[in-house]
Structure formats: structure tokens, C-alpha cells
Amino acid sequence: MSDTLLVGYITAGATLIAAIITAGVALIQNRKLIRKNKEYEQKFEQRASTGVAIGYYYNFIENIYKIIDENPKITLEIYNSTTINEKKEFDCDKVRIEILMPRSLEGSSFNQATQTLTQYKKGDIVRNGNKRNYGINFTIQDDNTLVVVDVPTPLFALEKYLKSLPEFGSYIDPKTNQLIAKSDSEEYRARQSKEIENFKTTVLNFIENNRYAINKVHFRHLT
Secondary structure, three states: OOHHHHHHHHHHHHHHHHHHHHHHHHHHHHHHHHHHOHHHHHHOOOOHHHHHHHHHHHHHHHHHHHHHHHOOEEEEEEEEOOEEEEEEEEEHHHEEEEEEEOOOOOHHHHHHHHHHHOOOEEEEEOOOOOOOOEEEEEEEOOOOOEEEEEOOHHHHHHHHHHHOOHHHHHHEOOOOOOEOOHHHOHHHHHHHHHHHHHHHHHHHHHHHHHOOOOOOEEEEEOO
16 A cells, blocks of 8 residues: 555544544534523434534634634635645625535545535635634635635545444445445435435524524535
8 A cells, every 4th residue: 555545544534533523522512502592402403414514614614704704805825736826805795605515425425526626726715813824625706706615524424324323234235335225225315315404404504593604605416
């Protein structure tokens, strides 16, 4: 195994572990909120994707819009390969987020989503003082709106979780860890769809409750 491939596996593993930890902590925080506020109980389903969505909201969406709050304008350093090729400024009211949503939690959907993301340019949102710049994928619309594009990769940690549940054990080939047959997998696929939709709903509810990025976050479902 090459050193590059080994580093890739280690990085992917570390990312997955971090996503699971973040989701777990976020879900605990969410349960505390629910106990204090009955209104939350009506809005948030107690699914695994709820914790993932809360972590994603705080670690990504709120971070982006807190940076916007710090500055009258956003400065973006645009990369050409590994070097800064250009700098552009954007009005804060012309920044939005587009989240690429997978068709399912299967590996093929993950690959499709991440491959779609590579079609977008990379850049850094410049931060004040000694704060680290914030790396993003993006596109710029004709009216000079900056669209930050992202794939919610922590969501794919749920695939391993769902496959570990006893009720889905008969649907999974233990040798390949893949679905055995489409005829046996309707319930499993329906559960995946519910987790994906719940992720989206939870993110939107947190945006509404916390007043960050109202009408600035859009979901694009990949086909």
C-alpha cells in the first residue's frame, strides 16, 4: 500500500470518527434542549440524523454566517491549484449556501455527491485578525452572489449505523456489507430516505430557531 493511499485511509477514518463524535455530542445537547423546551419536542424527531444535522448546523452553517456578521463585506481568496489566483469581495446579503443532498446513504451516492462537489472552485473566506480563513467550494452567480456549495459528509456515517441495526441484518450481506437484493431492501431504503429528509428538516428548523441564514440555505437533491 502506498503512503498516499495509507494517509487517505487514515484521513477518511479520522473524518468519520469526528463526524460520529460530533453527532453524538450534538444529539445529547438536543435532548437537553427538548427537556427544557416542549416546543422543540414537537419539531425534532429523535433519529440518528437529528444529531448529525445539529452538528452540521453548528459546525458549518452557523460558522459561515458568523463570519458574515463579523464583516461588512466578504473577501474570498480564489485558488488556482494550490496558489491564490484572485481575490473578490461580496456584499454580505449576497452570500448563500447550497447543500448537495445524496439520493441515498449508499457509497455510490456518496461518491456521486463528492464528485459533483469537485466541479466547483475552491477558495478561502478571509477572516479578521489571527483567525484561520475558512475553506469552501463555491460558485459565483451573474448578479455577484457567492454560493457556498457543500456536501454534508457526516450524513454518510449513518449508513454504517443503519446496517448495524438488528432489524436490517437480513438485508445486508455480511461478506460485502451491501444490500442483498432490491426485493428485500424496501424497508431499509425507506429508512434511509427518512433519515435524509429528517436531516434536512432539522437543519431548517435550527436555522429558523437560531435566526441565522434565514432563506439563505437551499438544498439540491441529486438525481
